[in-house]
Amino acid sequence: MRQYLYCESAGFVEKTEWQPNSWVNVVCPDQADFKFLTETLHVPQSFLDDVADTDERPRTEMEDNWLLTILRIPVPVHDAPDGIPFTTVPIGIMTNNDIIVSVCYYHTEMLPDFIEHTRRKNVFVRNKLDLILRLIYSSAVWFLKYLKQIYNDVNEAEKELERSIRNEDLLRMMRLQKTLVYFNTSIRGNEVMIGRLKSIFQDTDFLDVELMEDVLIELRQANSTVNIYSDILTGTMDAFASIISNNVNAIMKRMTSLSITLMIPTLIASFYGMNVDIHLDRFPHAFVAIVAASVLLSALTFIVFRRIKWF
Template sequence: MITIYQKTVSEAEIKKIETLKNGSLLIVEDPKEEEISFLEKELSLEDKNLSDALDPYEVPRIESEDNIVYLFVRVPKQEKENIRTMPALIAIGGKYIAVISKEKISAFDKLMNGKIPFATTQKTRLTITLLSEITRNYRKLLTNITKQVRSVSTKIENIDNKAILAFVAQEEILNDFLAALIPMNVSLERLLNGRMITLYDEDKELTEDLVLDINQLIALSKATLKTIVNIREAYSTIITNNLNRVIKLLTSLTVILAVPTMIASFYGMNVNLPFADKPYAFAGILAVVTGVTALLLIVFGKKKWL
């Protein structure tokens, strides 16, 4: 589906238009073959780049061809508890900006609802605004993940299998974010040289701020990943330590119970044994068993095995 918008600096609201005009914004979602043909003919977009924009495994990058800048990004998308990134292409031509994606980009909802001021006729500023909205969504999701991780880190000893599985999912999300943000940052740094699109002083400052924001998101993602790894290692250490304590306890009890069991077994045999005919034999055996057991309890107690 292709939707064409236009909004000048003097206009208060964005409007949909039927035909392509100078300074238009095209939002292309899951384009059909005839729509792809329209983009190729009317906008002179390369077929390969359009195919790449719909490829779910496409990586962020920037390239320029025939005076058209192709900026590939990955946009965060949340579906209930599932968080992932999806590819999108921002094509910056001489008279338009086109955003092509396989699915609807919810990150641009505030923009399309008029909650964020912009003008489709200011291509460079609009490109920065689109990237800022993508970055804002990354920050929102990253902040939620970081809060969840920190809330678990305060009660490591009570972590269960559900929390471990959540950590695995969060690690996958964070790695996906890093794989999108790092090359996106490189693309923005290439934009700063002003060779691909013209940057005015204010645009350059906004782009530099955007680069700093993305660098912060990258650092936050790495820090959260490190926290998850530290929590898992700490949890593993605690589990191993608890297991060792249980093994020591069971070993101590086995040794302590083995001594009286062995002595009692000897005197349970139907053969002649020392002191078997003495009246104080039972008391003596009981005393020896008690003494050995007490000695073992003291030894294992000092070693903190009990």
């Protein structure tokens, strides 16, 4: 699916066909989209292949007069095999004089929201660098939005663990920790991209220093939030790991104490069960006496263990 978006005073307006200096937004491209990009706009095929790589890192690349800028943006994951709630995917912005093309192989909430935001706030995008910077800014906003959801998930998992420590809750927190690692790597990569773009456009009229500073501030806030949540999650998992270890030690201590307590009557019964003279065969209440002695010794053992808090 592709859109032809032209920026006017009231934000991006969708057109029915491509015009110079308009933004071609391509999401989940099909064969018709590939044909339009490569044959009509002459976008390098290598750029499209690079963006298709799920693990592609934020970077820039020049080929002829084309500039490829790859960013990573957050997306929610539904029914993922590993259960990760959020991940990051690459989006490529390819520019060449009066051509601006963005390609993303995944459906995202960020791009429609960004387009609607420009209309709602009457944002005017002056040039291709403005568009790239505003997309980075929007990605930082969505990182922060998803981080709030992650924080709520962490709090919910903590409450579940306080009630009963289960493997499912610990695995849930581990998946959230993995998501934070993805977010942290992508945010830092996007932040590095700012410096590269600044060096590329520093001698042009495209550079808006104030906008670039705003983008850097938002990225640093997102990066700081990721680090804080990651530290909280790491500390929480370490604390619950210690609790689990202590619980296992307590259970093993009780089991050992119980085994020792039960071993005393078992030992007595073993002695008096031997086929030898025990000098009690003529005593009328020998069985009761042996049972009473076993119970008494077990009770004394229990009291001793209770005093040293092994029970």
